[in-house]
Amino acid sequence: MENTSIAPLLDVRNLATWFYMPKNLFSRKNDPIRAVDRVSFFINQKETLGLVGESGCGKTTLGRTILGLETPVDGEIIFSGKKIAGAGTALKAKDEKNLRKRMQVVFQDPLSSLNPRMNVMDIVTEGLLEFKMIKKKERADAARRLMGVVGLDKDAIYRFPHEFSGGQRQRINVARAISLNPKLIICDEAVSALDVSVQAQVINLFSDLREKYGLSYLFISHDLSVVSNIADRIAVMYLGRIVEQGRCEDVIFSPMHPYTRALIDAVPVAGKEKQQKMPLSGDVPSPLSPPPGCTFHPRCPKAMDVCRKTFPDVVSSGVIGEHRVACHLY
Amino acid sequence: MPLLNVENLTVRFDTDDGPLTAVDGVTFCLNAGESVGLVGESGCGKSVTALAIARLIPCPPGSIESGHVYFNDQDLLRTDIRTLKDIRGNQISMIFQEPLSALSPLLRIEDQMIEAVFFHRDMSRGDARLFVLDWLSRVGIPDPEERLSAYPYQLSGGMQQRVMIAMALMMSPDLVIADEPTTALDVTTQAQIFALLSRMVKKRAALLLITHDMGVVWETCDRVVVMYASRVVETGGLKDVFFRPAHPYTRGLLAAIPSLSRGKARLSEIPGQVPSPLAYPDGCHFMDRCRFAFDRCKNEKPALFEVGEEHMAACFLVDQKREKSRAVPQGRGA
Numbered sequence A: 001m002e003n004t005s006i007a008p009l010l011d012v013r014n015l016a017t018w019f020y021m022p023k024n025l026f027s028r029k030n031d032p033i034r035a036v037d038r039v040s041f042f043i044n045q046k047e048t049l050g051l052v053g054e055s056g057c058g059k060t061t062l063g064r065t066i067l068g069l070e071t072p073v074d075g076e077i078i079f080s081g082k083k084i085a086g087a088g089t090a091l092k093a094k095d096e097k098n099l100r101k102r103m104q105v106v107f108q109d110p111l112s113s114l115n116p117r118m119n120v121m122d123i124v125t126e127g128l129l130e131f132k133m134i135k136k137k138e139r140a141d142a143a144r145r146l147m148g149v150v151g152l153d154k155d156a157i158y159r160f161p162h163e164f165s166g167g168q169r170q171r172i173n174v175a176r177a178i179s180l181n182p183k184l185i186i187c188d189e190a191v192s193a194l195d196v197s198v199q200a201q202v203i204n205l206f207s208d209l210r211e212k213y214g215l216s217y218l219f220i221s222h223d224l225s226v227v228s229n230i231a232d233r234i235a236v237m238y239l240g241r242i243v244e245q246g247r248c249e250d251v252i253f254s255p256m257h258p259y260t261r262a263l264i265d266a267v268p269v270a271g272k273e274k275q276q277k278m279p280l281s282g283d284v285p286s287p288l289s290p291p292p293g294c295t296f297h298p299r300c301p302k303a304m305d306v307c308r309k310t311f312p313d314v315v316s317s318g319v320i321g322e323h324r325v326a327c328h329l330y
Numbered sequence B: 001m002p003l004l005n006v007e008n009l010t011v012r013f014d015t016d017d018g019p020l021t022a023v024d025g026v027t028f029c030l031n032a033g034e035s036v037g038l039v040g041e042s043g044c045g046k047s048v049t050a051l052a053i054a055r056l057i058p059c060p061p062g063s064i065e066s067g068h069v070y071f072n073d074q075d076l077l078r079t080d081i082r083t084l085k086d087i088r089g090n091q092i093s094m095i096f097q098e099p100l101s102a103l104s105p106l107l108r109i110e111d112q113m114i115e116a117v118f119f120h121r122d123m124s125r126g127d128a129r130l131f132v133l134d135w136l137s138r139v140g141i142p143d144p145e146e147r148l149s150a151y152p153y154q155l156s157g158g159m160q161q162r163v164m165i166a167m168a169l170m171m172s173p174d175l176v177i178a179d180e181p182t183t184a185l186d187v188t189t190q191a192q193i194f195a196l197l198s199r200m201v202k203k204r205a206a207l208l209l210i211t212h213d214m215g216v217v218w219e220t221c222d223r224v225v226v227m228y229a230s231r232v233v234e235t236g237g238l239k240d241v242f243f244r245p246a247h248p249y250t251r252g253l254l255a256a257i258p259s260l261s262r263g264k265a266r267l268s269e270i271p272g273q274v275p276s277p278l279a280y281p282d283g284c285h286f287m288d289r290c291r292f293a294f295d296r297c298k299n300e301k302p303a304l305f306e307v308g309e310e311h312m313a314a315c316f317l318v319d320q321k322r323e324k325s326r327a328v329p330q331g332r333g334a
């Protein structure tokens, strides 16, 4: 897959999304929260990129910016060869609508993203009707087909969200997301709220659908174990920046950035020989006042002088340069 | 003699949708100085078990229907409330998932900690302050002197949980019950807290650790109690349960967990879903999802059968195997 000359499905370049907080007593200056800062990555057709990082590092904001729900202050997003965000982009209403069809999202909380007053048939076929892909009388058939695809009871289409379990609700969300034959699905903590025994079912469903429909995913999760199961490539985020990205095996088995190492080390693995751990000290700093230089340096066991002053450039390693890290050690 | 012996504990709740059994005949024990992991999926009754041990179930709507909780041979379910209050905090302490809900938002860290000290110990305020300060630095809080005057919300989640750990340990309890102490925290902070908790608890106290994360159990505990839909389905030593799980649910659970070392192999699924607590089956609660289920599972709830030394599973398959192996020598004799 890595040698294809076909352009990536999604190409994000130097993307920055900042939030400006209202001035108040405590912050005289109007410093922005750099929720996403100079982020670059791509996702190929039929590829899954896993995005990991700790709470508040900007994963959701990045996903929302790609979906067009936040406006970036810098950088650009190219989707299917078309610029959809960045300087000079002016999407026509038609384009915007089309975009929505080809890019879908599945969130963490399955219940709150489903309208409680709509039955499952109405929920999963709403988009199809809106885009006039089916006629009203074809609704039930379309809904039954979608229910079948996500492994739900085809006769349950007249039931309401609250009558389903968490895992089933997430399947309803997935059915709705795939109803318009999208190219890309952004999954934001889509399995995080599910119990382990049900989580496996939904992860497998995502894998099956990718095979079946040639989907690409941006799979956002704080759970490295889940991501390592589903992602072809992984990007690791820390305080708004991607600090490392590469093929899943490379990132998991030969991490380069000290933060990635710490993150992997911190994941308890059942059945693995226990070893002495060296947990990171300190907490993730506030994004309102990030440390100067490399934002990870106050917690980094290998911090050098230069790390306190300048943010490292991204360097590539590997034959095809697909393992990239932003760290002064390299 | 075990430090804590939970026998046949059953807890019910009256809800708007009808009565439900949150904890059904739960039985397990915990020896002094030992760490036991209580695992299971959301709603299986882990927290209710912990609350019942400390007799903190809100009644109504809850009621402890039956059972015993022997702590040092004293049945906590039948002691008078004064003795109980003294045991809580002094000999048994608890750490909850949300530190903020356990800390009073209106009191500075100093005041809440000192108040807790005064409740159990005769000490001057000056001594108590030094005592508290010492504990804050032991749990790795930087600038403890400064943090003493902070309000809980001014501390990060990890710091709040450290304060909770200090408060839980400072009375030198014999038993610490930690209910999902790191669920609200990031992985790197979680690793810090567990390193701290293991180090602090080791040898000093026994730990009942409630979690749904099997990896955490593996790294922290000596023994495991697995619950499913209000009942204990398996208990045993760490290696027995992880490497030789006997209950089909435990097996399914272990195979369903994505893990860093497993790579992209397809996860094995447990079909179906957890039954509603309002309508648990008459027989084995796992029956509907179990591919080994047979007639007996439909009508009878399996007791805990012995699999090996200190390894038990609530499954009729185990009972069958046991009977067969017992039957063999008899057959030979005849």
Ligand SMILES: Nc1ncnc2c1ncn2[C@@H]1O[C@H](COP(=O)(O)OP(=O)(O)OP(=O)(O)O)[C@@H](O)[C@H]1O
Pocket (backbone or CB within 6 Å): A019, A020, A033, A035, A053, A054, A055, A056, A057, A058, A059, A060, A061, A062, A222, A287
């Ligand atoms: N609308 C907003 N206004 C101001 N700040 C925001 C807004 N949305 C997000 N932020 C801030 O941007 C940063 C990144 O938030 P984001 O939700 O993207 O993180 P995340 O990685 O998804 O975290 P989590 O794992 O907790 O979901 C945080 O500091 C957050 O407080």
Ligand SMILES: Nc1ncnc2c1ncn2[C@@H]1O[C@H](COP(=O)(O)OP(=O)(O)OP(=O)(O)O)[C@@H](O)[C@H]1O
Pocket (backbone or CB within 6 Å): B013, B014, B015, B020, B021, B022, B040, B041, B042, B043, B044, B045, B046, B047, B048, B049, B058, B061, B062, B212, B277
């Ligand atoms: N105060 C209450 N009133 C009514 N039902 C309750 C109450 N507390 C708990 N329950 C019910 O008892 C059952 C067991 O709940 P419990 O909180 O012990 O689950 P748990 O195993 O701790 O789950 P989790 O992993 O989500 O914390 C659930 O069905 C729950 O809805």
Ligand SMILES: [Mg+2]
Pocket (backbone or CB within 6 Å): A059, A060, A061, A188
């Ligand atoms: Mg998020």
Ligand SMILES: [Mg+2]
Pocket (backbone or CB within 6 Å): B046, B047, B048, B179
């Ligand atoms: Mg609980």
